[in-house]
Amino acid sequence: MKSNRRSFLRLSAFALPFTKMNELFAKAPAANMPLVISTWDSGQIANGGAWPILEKGGKALDAVEQAAIAMENEINCCVGLGGNPDRDGRVTLDACIMDDKFNCGSVAFVERVKHPATLARKLMENTPHVFMAGEGAQQFAVASGMKLESGELSPDAEKAYKEWLKKAEYKPIINIEHQQSKPKGHGPFAPSHFDDGSVNHDTMGTLALDSSGNLSGMCTTSGMGFKMRGRIGDSPIIGSGLYVDNEVGAATGSGQGEEVIRVCGTHTIVELMRNGASPTEACKKTIERIVKINPEKAKSFQVGFIAIAKNGEVGAYSLQKGFNYTVTDKSGKAKVINAKSHFS
Ligand code: SD4
Secondary structure, three states, rough: OOHHHHHHHHHHHHOOOOHHHHHHHHHHOOOOOOOOEEOOOHHHHHHHHHHHHHHHHHHHHOOOHHHHHHOOOOOOOOOOOOOOOOOOOOOEEEEEEOOOOOOOEEEEEEEOOOOOHHHHHHHHHHHHOOEEEEEHHHHHHHHHHHHOOOOOOOHHHHHHHHHHHOOOOOOOOOOOOOOOHOOOOOOOOOOOOOOOOOEOOOEEEEEEOOOOOOEEEEEEOOOOOOOOOOOOOOOEEEEEOOOEEEEEEEEEHHHHHHHHOOOHHHHHHHHHHOOOHHHHHHHHHHHHHHHHHHOOHHOOOOOOEEEEEEEOEEEEEOOOOOOOOEOOOOOOOEEEOOOOOOOO
């Protein structure tokens, strides 16, 4: 969807002070709402959790939390307690959530909590804090009435871990897609564990625009498979794995967290949109910033971003090909779209 209003804003960028442009953004009606977008084709599961809320005129924040819950419930999928463990064989989860008023909550390195994005929301709503990790976050989960799960690996993760242990190589390369060799008998859309023990992707990011025109987002992950114990990626970091500015837009992503953190990926995307870039242009420019740091190294990992503008325009861009995302708009139908990529 091309926005004439955006072209107008671009032309007027020299004439109008920033604050004035932001006011224009804030007042523009969103043409296409409600709307929910999620990373990957497994975003069909996430959007499926969010849509019943949005369809009834519910809040974007509730919708993205339900998107996370739907993913985290998929035990043989890539996200949540069914994901791959760290090098010590333990699954540690990271998640964050952000609403339309800059309220945000993040949890990292959390074990045995099935719904880390819900925990992040509880942190956001019930404490003065934004970010909690490890044992303290787990204690907060229990104090908030959340149950601790057994901590056992899912059958798929167990198999993948045993396979990984054979070489126990620390090779943190993720998301180079396995489009041709999807294994049988795994989660419906997002196989996370391949027969050679390698992983596809393990993160879900969702952004929603509700029928009141407000934005929220979440990102939930089991992180990079077989990571060093205690390693935390971009996903729970506000401004890296997720950012929402209700005046402008929102962004989230998936991929090699270390590289996203270096450029404050999602905050960068939102700032580029503030300055007139479309969601796709903003994602592309941020990917190019990552490439510029080390063009040779950038060939060996994946990063994919998705973004939504306040007017309901959506877009995405990735480093390697194979990244896709799912959009559910007011038609109620989920559509999987292949993102354009820097390397072909
Ligand atoms: C991380 N960004 O922990 C996550 C991993 C990911 O698909 O997105 N995997 O770095």
